[in-house]
Amino acid sequence: MHNKPSNLWWGPPTHFDDRRYERKISWLELFYDLVYAAAIGQLTHQLATHPSWPVACRALLLFCLVFWSWINGSQYYDLHGNDSIRTRLLTFWQMLAVAAVAITIPDAFAGHPAPFALAFLCLQSLITYLWWSVGLYDPxxxxxxxxxxxxxxxxxxxxxxxxxxxxxxxxGLWVGALLLNLAPPLVGARRLVRILAGRGQVFTASAAIVERFGLFTIIVLAESILGAVTGLAGGPHQSPAAWGAFTLAILIAFLLWCLYFDMTSEQETKTGYGYLQGLIFLLLHLPLLAALSVVGACLKDLLALAETMPPPNLQWMFCAALAVIVWMIVGLTRIMQEEEEDRAYIRPVARLLLGTGAALLLVPALAPHLPTLAFLGLVAGLLLVPVLLGVRSWVRYKFLAGRPAEHAAGRQP
Known part of the structure; x- marks a missing residue:
């Protein structure tokens, strides 16, 4: 180990060579993730209050900035975090900065950029210090x-x-800042791989960071549940149609959970391309999680309009977000390791999901005048088909996999 025992209270970051690929997610990491729920909740609230494409673009920009900060905080902990007072204090300061960012999000939507920029500057400085300090302690x-x-x-x-x-x-300046923040792993990929190869090392996404993404996806997916509950509770009255729409909204959230975790859960990225696979894993989650937050905002508005016809822009926004989600899930399956049992479920579902995304985009185009209940029912039906196909394929695999052993046992004297 590179860290001395005397440094446990306030010591250097964990050395890269001491990184653990298989480890238990710490309680500090789980607590750290919770503050991001507040920021994402603010973004979905703004989009649900003003469901328009300009507001959606602003929400996407702010989501990308917030998500970038989460990626860096999580990746730093995975590579260099430890159970020292330094790590705890830096995590606390990041949480405080993210909370300030969440508080100032309404100002950014109201046309007052200074409060948000100031809050995000604090977060930006902390993350910059984190990566700079690694080189300070480890030349x-x-x-x-x-x-x-x-x-x-x-x-x-x-x-x-x-x-x-x-x-x-x-x-425009925030877009430039976002591009600069996203640039290092892209522009430095070849250099990183070459240097690590010279040291006899390979960089891959650890099992712990893959699990962290699953946990963060749960946090974002919870906005769909919250949006459905808030939409029904805030409606003028809770009629049978409203309760039916609420049931379908929860079903849609559950089906999205099924598709994501059945297609990617408990797997690691392929090792053939090392760093590249991990980078693609991160980039695919950016639109996926942004789209999940849009779904949560749209469900709140759809439940508030449960007894009427949803406006076309709301239908398009909702279906476009769902299409992005299913297509990103298909992309993730291309870089994740598969066991034979996983393959029996993933491959047929992945092929069907490509068409499911296209079918979702056709719903507002071909049936723009559906009431909310029928609209949600049609969307839920489209998402249910690949889930049922996957379950059917998995059951068939389990049944056929057991039959040769049974036949062999029956032939024994």
Whole structure:
């Protein structure tokens, strides 16, 4: 181990060579994730209050910034975190900054960018320090964290500039900051792989970080449940049609859970391309989780309109988000390891999900005048088909897999 016992109270980050690929998710990591539920809840609330494409684009931009901060905080803990006072304090400061970001999200939607920019600057500075400090304590790691330090510092400059600009200009600067924040793992991929190969090391997404993404997906998916409950509770009256729409909304959330976790759960990324597989894993989750938050916002509005006809833009937004989700799930199946039993479920469902996404986009185009109950019923039916197909394929595999052994046992004297 590279860390001395005397450093357990306030010591350096865990050395890269000491990273554990198989470990239990810590309670601190789970607690850290909860503060992001507040930020995502604010974003879905803003979109549900003003369900329009411009608001959706603003929500997507802010979601990407928030999600970037979660990825970096989680990845840093996975690579360099430990049970020291330093790690706990840095995690607390990040949680405080994320909470401040959540509080200022309404200001960003109201055309006042300065409060959000100031709050996110605090978060940006903490994340920049985290990656810079790795090179400070471990000189051999400076060549790896240099792109992160440079790009994050440039993004810090753009965020500072946005404090003093109008809302439209600030949004453009935030887009630039986001691109800079996302750039290091992309522009430095070859260099990272080459350096690690020279050291006899391979970088892959650990089982722990894959599990963290599953837990974070649960947090975002919970917005669909909350949206359905809030939409029904806030409606003018709770008629049988409203309760029927509520049941279908919960069913849709449950089917999305089935598709994501049955297709990706308890698996690791393929090892053939190492770092590239892990990077694709991260990038596929960005639109997937953003779309899940849109689904939660739309369900709140759909339940509030349970006895009427939902507006076309709400239908399009809802179905487009669902299509993105199912297509991203298909993408994830291409980079995840498969056991034979998993393959019996995943392969037929993945092929069907490609068509399911297209069919979801046809719903608002071919049936724009459906009442909410019928609209949700049609969407739920489209999502139910691949789930039932997967269960059928899995049961058939289990049945056929057991038959040769039974026949062999029957032939024994």
């Amino acid at each position: 051999s790691h400076r060549t790896l964290n240099l792109p992160y330090t440079v790009c994050f510092s440039l993004a810090f400059g753009l965020l500072t500039w946005s404090i003093f600009t109008p809302a439209a200009t600030a949004s």
